[in-house]
Amino acid sequence: MSSSSPLLEKLVSELSKLPGIGRKSAMRLSFYFLKQSKSEVEELARTLIEVKEKVRECEICFNFTESSPCSICLSKRRNRSIICVVEEPTDLMAIERSGEYKGLYHVIGGVISPLDGISPEDLHIKELFERLDSVEEVIIATNPSIEGETTTLYLQREMKQRNIKVSRIARGIPMGSALEHADQVTLVRAFEGRVEL
Amino acid sequence: MYLENLRLINFRNYEKFETGFSDKINIITGNNGIGKSSVLEAVHYLSLTKSFRANRDAEAIRFNSDHFVSIGTFVSNDGIRENISISFSKDTGKAVKSHGKILANSRDLIGKHPVVLLSPEDIITTLGSPSGHRKFMNMTMSQVNKSHLSRLLSYRGVLRQRNSAINLAASGGKAYENTLDALEEQMGELCNSIWEDRTKFINDILPEFQKIFSDLNEGKKEGTIEYRPSVSGTKNEIMEELKQRRASDFNMGFTTRGLHRDRLVFKINGRTLKKYGSKGENKTFLIALKLTQGKFIEKRTGIKPIYLLDDVFMELDRTRAIETIKYINGIGQVIITTTDYEEWSGMIDFEVNRIGLS
Ligand SMILES: Nc1ncnc2c1ncn2[C@@H]1O[C@H](COP(=O)(O)OP(=O)(O)O)[C@@H](O)[C@H]1O
Ligand SMILES: [Mg+2]
Numbered sequence: 001m002s003s004s005s006p007l008l009e010k011l012v013s014e015l016s017k018l019p020g021i022g023r024k025s026a027m028r029l030s031f032y033f034l035k036q037s038k039s040e041v042e043e044l045a046r047t048l049i050e051v052k053e054k055v056r057e058c059e060i061c062f063n064f065t066e067s068s069p070c071s072i073c074l075s076k077r078r079n080r081s082i083i084c085v086v087e088e089p090t091d092l093m094a095i096e097r098s099g100e101y102k103g104l105y106h107v108i109g110g111v112i113s114p115l116d117g118i119s120p121e122d123l124h125i126k127e128l129f130e131r132l133d134s135v136e137e138v139i140i141a142t143n144p145s146i147e148g149e150t151t152t153l154y155l156q157r158e159m160k161q162r163n164i165k166v167s168r169i170a171r172g173i174p175m176g177s178a179l180e181h182a183d184q185v186t187l188v189r190a191f192e193g194r195v196e197l
Numbered sequence: 198m199y200l201e202n203l204r205l206i207n208f209r210n211y212e213k214f215e216t217g218f219s220d221k222i223n224i225i226t227g228n229n230g231i232g233k234s235s236v237l238e239a240v241h242y243l244s245l246t247k248s249f250r251a252n253r254d255a256e257a258i259r260f261n262s263d264h265f266v267s268i269g270t271f272v273s274n275d276g277i278r279e280n281i282s283i284s285f286s287k288d289t290g291k292a293v294k295s296h297g298k299i300l301a302n303s304r305d306l307i308g309k310h311p312v313v314l315l316s317p318e319d320i321i322t323t324l325g326s327p328s329g330h331r332k333f334m335n336m337t338m339s340q341v342n343k344s345h346l347s348r349l350l351s352y353r354g355v356l357r358q359r360n361s362a363i364n365l366a367a368s369g370g371k372a373y374e375n376t377l378d379a380l381e382e383q384m385g386e387l388c389n390s391i392w393e394d395r396t397k398f399i400n401d402i403l404p405e406f407q408k409i410f411s412d413l414n415e416g417k418k419e420g421t422i423e424y425r426p427s428v429s430g431t432k433n434e435i436m437e438e439l440k441q442r443r444a445s446d447f448n449m450g451f452t453t454r455g456l457h458r459d460r461l462v463f464k465i466n467g468r469t470l471k472k473y474g475s476k477g478e479n480k481t482f483l484i485a486l487k488l489t490q491g492k493f494i495e496k497r498t499g500i501k502p503i504y505l506l507d508d509v510f511m512e513l514d515r516t517r518a519i520e521t522i523k524y525i526n527g528i529g530q531v532i533i534t535t536t537d538y539e540e541w542s543g544m545i546d547f548e549v550n551r552i553g554l555s
């Protein structure tokens with residue numbers, strides 16, 4: 001389709017840069033915005049800018065937060081002797097939704113993948129090691145992929161050298177599927193069935 | 198299990214094509230270039246969701262078209278029919294359907310309707326190179342064991358990561374030593390289990406192979422297969438070996454040991470086929486190997502595979518052709534192609550379904 005509005009064309013091309021959005025979906029979204037009221041669109045635009053201005057990484061766990069340290073890191077009700085290591089904030093959110101886990105988190109921001117030029121130094125792993133003083137157990141909850149596995153095995157070795165008890169969530173999660181898409185029952189079971197490494 | 202019918206749209210030289218098959222011997226006849234191998238290729242697609250001769254699916258799309266469809270009905274041992282369709286479009290890629298419903302994971306189809314393929318290229322691709330040897334083992338074992346295929350795919354992923362890591366490490370990049378430890382731990386586990394699988398596989402098929410090979414040669418020759426693994430032993434032993442090789446791998450720029458370097462050695466009367474085998478001996482060896490493959494699949498799954506024999510009688514003398522025909526009568530559904538029906542139809546004393554192309 002070539003539209004008669006260059007502006008609309010620009011919106012479609014911006015939207016289709018988003019992950020998971022192809023040109024067709026981008027067009028559908030654009031038409032949807034056109035049909036919305038002006039105030040609804042303004043609300044969305046304002047929220048986008050506000051999020052960009054106010055949401056940043058927690059200086060301790062690297063979760064997204066509006067004030068750093070984040071509420072989880074500051075919470076007195078959580079078990080401060082356990083840290084759960086996840087790849088991305090979306091994984092943290094999925095685990096929080098399950099309500100099963102009451103310890104702290106550490107978001108390393110990806111996985112070790114030499115193919116993509118990502119080494120342990122490119123992740124927030126050094127910062128994890130710096131948090132270990134008052135920690136008794138580290139639970140690793142990477143996604144079931146080759147890179148997730150590599151990262152888990154890497155962390156396992158490092159934790160053993162530091163004499164920290166280390167476990168991983170059980171592999172109730174099928175290889176190749178993402179943590180954030182796992183249903184809550186699966187996640188709860190995965191936490192209960194975590195195995196010491 | 199057998200394939201009852203096949204329908205093609207824009208597949209290779211066929212705009213539209215339709216044929217039925219008997220559950221026993223089918224012979225596709227016609228001149229060179231008429232489209233015999235293409236029919237086998239389409240059946241191969243229905244079984245394994247891919248071609249045996251094209252590197253890219255797009256090659257099988259009829260010139261000047263933008264998609265192909267191959268549809269067939271399989272009939273199971275219990276008489277249950279399953280309609281499978283594989284389509285490939287230049288725009289939207291491949292779609293695998295069962296009863297018109299898209300399968301989310303096309304891997305689920307593998308092993309359901311197993312095939313054994315024998316094509317003229319096999320002399321070079323299967324017998325002639327270590328990658329062909331591994332492909333033979335992979336294809337056979339994946340059709341009888343789902344976990345085998347997923348372990349092979351995992352290994353491929355880990356191997357790519359290790360190759361990348363050693364190149365980065367060799368070019369003096371970041372410290373990848375500990376990452377290599379983590380990768381080699383995964384490789385150790387996978388190499389150990391696949392080495393065990395392959396060892397067992399070759400041991401399992403050897404007696405059957407030796408019998409078939411001997412039969413095809415009227416008991417005058419003896420054939421053997423030896424497995425030469427690149428690494429073997431426990432997970433830890435293999436990990437240690439991979440670690441030992443790092444320095445030389447840095448120099449070579451790739452992973453020089455692992456199950457991706459396994460090979461087979463084929464011998465006739467104690468002499469290696471590769472060095473001393475004649476064309477005819479290669480062909481006979483290949484036929485015995487593929488017939489053995491089929492028997493193995495049948496024993497493991499209880500499903501008789503479909504035998505796709507492309508130009509099988511080319512380069513075969515009359516005696517061996519007769520022995521082969523004797524053998525294939527009764528092994529299940531067979532689809533053979535030949536340019537020269539008259540030449541050997543006289544040797545057949547059972548009923549066949551002839552599909553003449555022109
Ligand atoms: N993508 C394609 N589109 C149209 N024709 C093709 C395509 N690929 C191959 N062909 C032609 O199809 C014909 C049939 O090939 P093939 O099945 O190998 O014949 P046969 O096995 O009977 O000798 C050949 O003439 C070949 O040139
Ligand atoms: Mg041919």
Ligand SMILES: [Zn+2]
Nearest residue numbers: 058061070073
């Ligand atoms: Zn935090």
